[in-house]
Amino acid sequence: MEKQTRQTTRSRKTLRRIAAMTLFVAVAAMVVPLSGYVYVAMAQETEQAQTQVQPWAETNPRSDVWRQARQATEGRSAIRGPGANVVMTSSGETFRQIRMGPLSTYAPWYLALMLGAVALFFIISGGGEKIAADSGKRLPRWSRFDIALHWFVAILFLVLAITGLSLLFGRAVLIPLMGPEGFAAWALASKNIHNYGGAFFVVGVVLMIVAWTRYNIPDATDVKWLLKGGAFGKHLPAGRMNGGEKAWFWVNVGAGIIVCATGVMMINPQVFESRELFQLNLIVHAIVAILWLGASFGHMYMATLGAPGSMDAMTKGHVSSEWAKVHHDLWYDEVKDQEFSDDQPREAAPGGNASTSSA
Amino acid sequence: MARMKFLCDADRCIECNGCVTACKNANDVPWGVNRRRVITLNDGLPGEKSISVACMHCTDAPCAAVCPTDCFYTTTDGIVLHDKDLCIGCGYCFYACPFGAPQFPTTEAFGVRGKMDKCTFCAGGPDEPGTASEYEKYGANRIADGKLPACAEMCATKALLAGDGDLVADIYRNRMMSRDGRPQTWGWAKAYGAGA
Numbered sequence: 001m002e003k004q005t006r007q008t009t010r011s012r013k014t015l016r017r018i019a020a021m022t023l024f025v026a027v028a029a030m031v032v033p034l035s036g037y038v039y040v041a042m043a044q045e046t047e048q049a050q051t052q053v054q055p056w057a058e059t060n061p062r063s064d065v066w067r068q069a070r071q072a073t074e075g076r077s078a079i080r081g082p083g084a085n086v087v088m089t090s091s092g093e094t095f096r097q098i099r100m101g102p103l104s105t106y107a108p109w110y111l112a113l114m115l116g117a118v119a120l121f122f123i124i125s126g127g128g129e130k131i132a133a134d135s136g137k138r139l140p141r142w143s144r145f146d147i148a149l150h151w152f153v154a155i156l157f158l159v160l161a162i163t164g165l166s167l168l169f170g171r172a173v174l175i176p177l178m179g180p181e182g183f184a185a186w187a188l189a190s191k192n193i194h195n196y197g198g199a200f201f202v203v204g205v206v207l208m209i210v211a212w213t214r215y216n217i218p219d220a221t222d223v224k225w226l227l228k229g230g231a232f233g234k235h236l237p238a239g240r241m242n243g244g245e246k247a248w249f250w251v252n253v254g255a256g257i258i259v260c261a262t263g264v265m266m267i268n269p270q271v272f273e274s275r276e277l278f279q280l281n282l283i284v285h286a287i288v289a290i291l292w293l294g295a296s297f298g299h300m301y302m303a304t305l306g307a308p309g310s311m312d313a314m315t316k317g318h319v320s321s322e323w324a325k326v327h328h329d330l331w332y333d334e335v336k337d338q339e340f341s342d343d344q345p346r347e348a349a350p351g352g353n354a355s356t357s358s359a
Numbered sequence: 360m361a362r363m364k365f366l367c368d369a370d371r372c373i374e375c376n377g378c379v380t381a382c383k384n385a386n387d388v389p390w391g392v393n394r395r396r397v398i399t400l401n402d403g404l405p406g407e408k409s410i411s412v413a414c415m416h417c418t419d420a421p422c423a424a425v426c427p428t429d430c431f432y433t434t435t436d437g438i439v440l441h442d443k444d445l446c447i448g449c450g451y452c453f454y455a456c457p458f459g460a461p462q463f464p465t466t467e468a469f470g471v472r473g474k475m476d477k478c479t480f481c482a483g484g485p486d487e488p489g490t491a492s493e494y495e496k497y498g499a500n501r502i503a504d505g506k507l508p509a510c511a512e513m514c515a516t517k518a519l520l521a522g523d524g525d526l527v528a529d530i531y532r533n534r535m536m537s538r539d540g541r542p543q544t545w546g547w548a549k550a551y552g553a554g555a
Contacts, residue, residue, distance in 0.1 A: 065369055065408040068400050078376055079396035083459045087398050087412050092455040096421045167427045167449065175429060184428045184445040191447050195471070269450065269472075270465070278454050 082273040095279035103283065107290045108169065114294035118301045125232070128307040133320035136342035139335055141313040141324075149211060150314050153204035160197055161293050163190035168286060198263045205256040215241050216249040221330065240331040248299050255292035259285055361523035362437040363480055365511070366531055367411045370538070371518035374399050374409035378510035378519050382413070385481065385509035386498025392462040394478040395510055411519050413510070414439065414460035414478035422452035422461060436502070437524075438480040443496045448472040480521070481508040 069087035077085045142150070166174060167190055175183045222243035230236040231244045241249070262285040265272040272278070303310050309323040321339055324332040374397050382388065382395045395413035416439045423431035423439065430445035431452075441452075450472050453461040463472035483500030486493035493500060501509065511521035520527045 061406060062370070065400060065406075065410075069398075069410055073400060075398040075400040076402040077396050077398045079379065079393045081393070081459075081462075084393075084396055085398055086459065087400075087410055088457045089459075090457065092421055092457050096425050096455045100424055171427055171429050180429065180442075180445055184430070184447065187428050187449075188447040191449055275454055275459075278450075282451070282454070 082269075083275050089275065091276050091279055095283065098283050099286070103286055104168070104172075107286070110290065111294055114297045118297050121232075122301065122305055127305040128302075129235075129326070130308045131320065131322045131326055133309070133322050133342075135321060137321040137339045138318040138342055139321055139324050139332070139339055140318045142317045144317065146211065147314055147317055149204065149207055153201065153208055156197055156201045156204060157296065160194055160201055161289070163194040163197070164286075164289060165293075166190045167194065195267050198260075198267065202260045202264065205252070205260055209253055209256070212249060213253075216246045218243070218246050218250075222246050235326050235329075237330055238328050240328060240334075242328065244302070248295070251292065251295050255288050255295075258288045259292065262288075362525075363416060363522065364437075364524040364527050365413065365415060365480075365508075366520045366527045368518045368520065368531065368534065369408040369410050371516045372397070372409040372411060373516055373518070375515060377513050377515055378411050381509040381513035382478070385501070386479075387494070388476065388498065389464050392464055392476050394460075394462065394476065411510070411514075412458055412460075414456075414480070415458055416480060421455035421457065425451045425455040427451065432485070434482065436480075436482070438482045438502070440479055440482060440484055440497075441475065441477070442485045443474045443476075444485075446474040448474050450475075452477075478508075481506070 072086050072089045075085050075087070083089065167187060170183055170187055170190075174186065177183075178186060219239075221237055221239060222241075225236045225238055225243035226247065228234060228236055230238065230242055236242075262281040266278060266281050266285065269278065272281075303314070307327060309320060310327075312323075313319050318340075321332070321336070324335075376397050379393060379395050379397060383393070386394065388394055395411060397409055397411045399407055399409045401407040416433075416437060418433075418437070420431060420433070420439045422441075423429075423433075426441075427449055428445045428447055430442045431439060432442070433439050448463060448471070450461075450463060452475055453459070453463065461475045461477045463475055465472060479497050479500075481499050481501035483493045483503065484497035486496065488500045488503040499509065501507065506512065508521045511519045520530060
């Protein structure tokens with residue numbers, strides 16, 4: 001009996017404990033999720049405190065209008081035109097700073113340095129080796145089309161360089177010499193020659209890329225030629241075009257595309273009528289064109305003093321066999337069966353299709 | 360010596376374009392060329408404001424800095440003018456100007472730019488004042504007659520002010536100080552208390 005009572009008491013105690021635990025869990029399960037509200041409320045309070053406009057952070061509505069105006073915000077204007085709905089822009093000042101600053105300062109130094117480097121190289125090396133053409137044997141190198149294309153582009157290149165440099169540096173260099181009226185006349189002529197000549201130049205550059213890319217695919221011979229100093233007077237193995245000539249060709253392709261594309265955009269302001277685009281184009285056009293001009297001094301030197309006999313290729317269309325053996329030995333081996341004698345008339349020479357003979 | 364300035368009171372401008380019309384009429388500006396224009400910011404929204412803008416006659420003018428033929432000059436009144444006989448119509452001034460002030464007639468073949476035209480502060484050009492050639496090239500020379508620019512003179516709400524910078528600033532400062540009780544008088548209550 002006593003034992004039974006003890007057992008009942010124990011089981012009652014256990015039951016009570018279980019009930020208490022259950023109640024605690026149930027209450028906790030209801031209350032704990034509510035803490036989410038507390039969290040949200042606190043977060044909102046913090047956010048409010050952060051986003052609330054502080055009296056010292058207010059902006060003056062009148063100043064805001066002028067701030068918008070200053071920051072080139074687009075509005076609405078009854079007047080139409082590029083940028084007519086914008087009160088103020090800063091990009092023009094950037095354009096001015098670059099054009100009248102680094103561009104006008106470093107471009108003449110670069111051109112002078114390139115001329116000086118070529119002159120120095122000539123003085124040190126004494127010019128390229130003069131190769132006697134005793135045998136009178138000639139090899140066809142360029143067709144009449146190639147020669148015409150070369151001089152078409154070359155003459156336009158020089159004309160555009162002179163007129164372009166006149167527009168960039170004439171104010172500093174030519175006004176003191178010609179006077180304001182004299183220079184204004186020359187500048188107007190320069191502008192028109194540059195604009196219209198540029199259109200023909202684009203055609204020439206495109207034709208050059210189409211016609212001559214096949215001769216200028218670089219290969220291992222060219223890399224060796226360039227790395228071992230072929231440009232500095234060493235006679236290294238070379239095909240129809242050596243590494244230096246190919247490098248110059250690809251300079252023409254790269255610079256030509258950039259200069260022509262920016263130029264076309266600039267002479268069509270009614271099509272490409274963004275002010276920012278024009279500012280960028282003018283700077284890129286000038287920088288790339290001047291780098292190109294400096295590089296062309298090297299080409300002119302090589303064609304005249306650097307490798308005597310080379311000029312024949314672009315004037316007569318054929319070169320002496322001796323010259324070919326020295327400068328383009330691999331090409332000579334390829335085309336020596338096309339050799340003809342100097343005294344033959346040009347028309348009878350097999351050079352009419354020279355450009356395809358060695359491709 | 361006066362330093363000529365334009366100032367547009369954006370709180371007064373009602374975008375009537377009267378200044379644009381007055382300018383075109385006084386200077387016989389060709390079709391397609393607008394020496395002055397009105398720009399409305401936040402158009403159709405609360406707080407929209409209109410601003411009339413033309414050549415601001417900068418002290419260090421970017422147009423003059425980039426001109427290949429150096430055709431710009433600044434008068435003793437601080438007005439930036441240019442010589443159309445030297446202008447070649449290259450357009451660089453338009454691309455350098457922060458305000459889009461230089462304008463180009465495109466009447467020639469292939470849309471080639473003609474000689475640049477811009478606001479002269481109604482001060483003509485380098486030609487002899489009052490001559491036909493000056494009027495044809497640059498428009499009216501009202502400054503030589505002792506008058507202010509037509510745009511500011513014609514402004515119905517007197518939003519556009521033109522003249523000596525000191526006087527213009529005084530007028531504008533007085534206007535600002537008398538605009539009490541309006542939200543635009545910003546900072547007043549903070550500095551002096553709400554009732555002051």
